[in-house]
Amino acid sequence: MRVAYYKGCLASLSAKELDTSTQALAPMLGLELEELDAVTCCGAGDIHEAEPDYYLHLNARILAYAQATGADTLMTICNVCTLNLRQANHMLQNDEALLARVSQNLEKVGAPPYSGGVEVRHFLWMVADDFYDQLKLVAHKGLKGLKVAPFYGCQILRPSKLMGFEDPDRPWSLEAIIDACGGEAIDYPAKIKCCGFPIIQAREETALGELIQPIEQAMEAGADAMVTPCPLCHLSLDAWQQKLEASTGKAFRMPILHLSQLIGVAAGLEKSELRFRRHVVSMEPVLAKLEGPS
Amino acid sequence: MDVALKIWRYDPESGERALKRYEVEAPEWACLLDVLDIVKDQVDGTLAYRKSCRMMICGSCGMRMDGRAILACKERMKPIVDRGHVPVISAMGNMPIVKDLAVDMGPFWQKIRAMKPWIEPGYEEYPEGGEFRHSQEQMNPIHKEALCIMCGCCVSECNSMEADPDFLGPAALAKGFRFVGDPRDQAKVERLELYNSEHGIWDCTRCYFCNERCPKGVDPRDAIAKLGAESIKEGIDRDMGAKHAKWFVRSAVTTGWLRETELVPKTQGLVSAIKETKFALSLAKRGKVPPPFPPHVADKQHEARMLRDLIATQGRDGALGHVQGERALSRIEHAVMADPDHAGRRRDAPEITPGEAPVNRDIGEQP
Numbered sequence: 207m208r209v210a211y212y213k214g215c216l217a218s219l220s221a222k223e224l225d226t227s228t229q230a231l232a233p234m235l236g237l238e239l240e241e242l243d244a245v246t247c248c249g250a251g252d253i254h255e256a257e258p259d260y261y262l263h264l265n266a267r268i269l270a271y272a273q274a275t276g277a278d279t280l281m282t283i284c285n286v287c288t289l290n291l292r293q294a295n296h297m298l299q300n301d302e303a304l305l306a307r308v309s310q311n312l313e314k315v316g317a318p319p320y321s322g323g324v325e326v327r328h329f330l331w332m333v334a335d336d337f338y339d340q341l342k343l344v345a346h347k348g349l350k351g352l353k354v355a356p357f358y359g360c361q362i363l364r365p366s367k368l369m370g371f372e373d374p375d376r377p378w379s380l381e382a383i384i385d386a387c388g389g390e391a392i393d394y395p396a397k398i399k400c401c402g403f404p405i406i407q408a409r410e411e412t413a414l415g416e417l418i419q420p421i422e423q424a425m426e427a428g429a430d431a432m433v434t435p436c437p438l439c440h441l442s443l444d445a446w447q448q449k450l451e452a453s454t455g456k457a458f459r460m461p462i463l464h465l466s467q468l469i470g471v472a473a474g475l476e477k478s479e480l481r482f483r484r485h486v487v488s489m490e491p492v493l494a495k496l497e498g499p500s
Numbered sequence: 501m502d503v504a505l506k507i508w509r510y511d512p513e514s515g516e517r518a519l520k521r522y523e524v525e526a527p528e529w530a531c532l533l534d535v536l537d538i539v540k541d542q543v544d545g546t547l548a549y550r551k552s553c554r555m556m557i558c559g560s561c562g563m564r565m566d567g568r569a570i571l572a573c574k575e576r577m578k579p580i581v582d583r584g585h586v587p588v589i590s591a592m593g594n595m596p597i598v599k600d601l602a603v604d605m606g607p608f609w610q611k612i613r614a615m616k617p618w619i620e621p622g623y624e625e626y627p628e629g630g631e632f633r634h635s636q637e638q639m640n641p642i643h644k645e646a647l648c649i650m651c652g653c654c655v656s657e658c659n660s661m662e663a664d665p666d667f668l669g670p671a672a673l674a675k676g677f678r679f680v681g682d683p684r685d686q687a688k689v690e691r692l693e694l695y696n697s698e699h700g701i702w703d704c705t706r707c708y709f710c711n712e713r714c715p716k717g718v719d720p721r722d723a724i725a726k727l728g729a730e731s732i733k734e735g736i737d738r739d740m741g742a743k744h745a746k747w748f749v750r751s752a753v754t755t756g757w758l759r760e761t762e763l764v765p766k767t768q769g770l771v772s773a774i775k776e777t778k779f780a781l782s783l784a785k786r787g788k789v790p791p792p793f794p795p796h797v798a799d800k801q802h803e804a805r806m807l808r809d810l811i812a813t814q815g816r817d818g819a820l821g822h823v824q825g826e827r828a829l830s831r832i833e834h835a836v837m838a839d840p841d842h843a844g845r846r847r848d849a850p851e852i853t854p855g856e857a858p859v860n861r862d863i864g865e866q867p
Contacts, residue, residue, distance in 0.1 A: 215757050215758040215760065216760075218757065218796060219757075219758070219760050219790040219796065220760060220783075220787070220788040220789070220790055221788075222787070243798070243799040244798060244799040244800040244803075245756075245798060246752055246756035246757060246798045246801065246804045247748065247751060247752055247756065247757050247758045249748055249749075249752065250748055250758065251706050252744060252745040252747075252748035252749075253745070253748045253749055253752060254725060255724075255725045255728035255729060255745050256728060256729060256732045256742070256745035256746055256748070256749055257729065257732070257749055257808075257817070257821065258725065258729050258819075258821030258822045258825075259811050259814070259816040259817060259820070259821035259824070260749065260752075260807070260808050260811060260821075261821070262821065262824075262825065263807045263808075263811055264752060264804060264807070267803065267804065267807065289708075293825075293829070296828060296829055296832055297824075297825035297828045297829060298828070299828070300827075300828035300829070300831045300832070301825070301827060301828035304824060304825065304828065307814075311807060311810055311811060311814075312803075312807070314806075314810060315802075315803045315806040315807050315810060316800070316803055316806075317800070317803045317807075360659075360706065360707040360708055360709075361706070361708065364707070364708035364709060364711065364712045365708050365711045365712055365719075366712060367829075367832045368829075368832065374712060375566070375567065375568055395567075399659055399707065400659040400660075400705050400706075400707035402659075402663070402705055404705055404706045405660070405702070405703065405704070405705050405706075405741065407740065407744055407763070407764060407767045407768060408702055408739065408740035408741040408743075408744050408767060408768075409660075409664070409702065409703050409740075409741070411663075411664070412660055412663045412664040412667070412703055412705065413663070413705065414663075415662070415663025415664065416659050416660070416662070416663045416705060416707075419662075441788070445782075445783055445788060448779070448782060449779070483786070484786050484787045484788070485786060486782060486783065486786050486788070
């Protein structure tokens, strides 16, 4: 299956490990990724808030370049990109006048027009749905019953009318993937709550008050690691744990996996593709467990 | 039909909490509120909850079902009974519990009042002639916000408010936009200044629980985004949240991609950023602070810059940029809800109910 691939800002910059592991997995699953060179940032909710008309045009431009590849699916690997692009797409697909204005504007600046012909889907949904049987074959090395706490993050669940994939209060997709990879999914209430990332710079105290909940609950539930489909959740869970340690005096050393890394480990990807050395919290305890006796 | 449910009871005098199971006979058309009435009438008269209109307009019967804030008068019981499910009913979150399912709405009303929820017409006495007509088009920007019934369902689930109890929150800020966007109001800039306080607009973490829960389609998060857009349009951008948002715009028009490494100093200022040096170094060691040079520039990036200049002349700036998409978004059906098999596909959803136990910061405190 050939899809247009929108990796977004973080996977191009601070979370390159997400991109390399996704690119390495894709052919194993039967996914052909068409990279988009001319696209920009989706605005990450910030341009949506600051200049909403510009947000709509930037996202329409991304959709237009995806449509120009001939693919009918634009695959994302970030929650925030997913919400921004799906929201813009719904606005354009359900309002002819708005679509006409935006598409004409795109053409005026030399971009391809957009006719609403692309569906935006996250890698998580594609693996949990279209490629689930293939996943079971790909994940041949398994995870030796590793206890993994799924962390969904907000903008792949809510608003559910824009997502349309799973029950936002009782999601199942990450659990199904952990299962197929041979891990044990840990359940805990905060898995559907916010990691605090959007305000971690402007309101750090509020953000840390949110971030602590999932990590603490996952620890209490006995998780060896957490997994998330969003590089922004990954960044706050992984990099800001040290700030939780500083503010609470407690030790937090929860290893955080990108979804593509979790599958990648079970599929036997190379170290150079998984790139765990780019994480702030060490992945060593997890790797030791996987290499030890089953 | 036979209805079974569990209710988190709370007795303010003893401070005791208990999850109790009730089974009653109810008509097939019964909603949760009808069932609670039957429980109170036939099983236990001490059960406490609020109600009034029974038709989704008074906003009294907000509570949680299986961890979700809902209006008891809006939830039909038959599909739940047919599924063989025994729902757990508890009080709303983020507000102190008075007794059982009744919460103290005092802090909620305080925040609504702090928004100055009245029209400031800009004159003391009616000018000569006395009548002012407004078109539907002028009123459209606040159509959704005007639907709010102040039930508190959005506030119940607000993730920012759990971490910062002083956050003005989704209901109050949606009320704020109801006045900022009203063409009759003449105090827009003063209001935006007020709502840009430490616990205002930029304290929202964009978890979208408020949009998910609102039983009236107000979409409070979108109202907060409208306030953000109007603030920046009016040049009210001293808050770090506004600076953060503006840097994304700046990045898009200069390189196309987020200039990630410069985001911290641009948001927090150079001095604060320097104080974070140790933290930044711990990230840099792991390749999490990409060098700003050479910049990561998108192909045909000039198109993104030209687009911004082009649309600046088209009159959809500020909150209108949000309003223009509302009609289209309102046409989306709840795909997940419309397809009951969808949620249970592949495997059963896990057993844990978020918020099943009434986790409440102020539990036990009396108003």
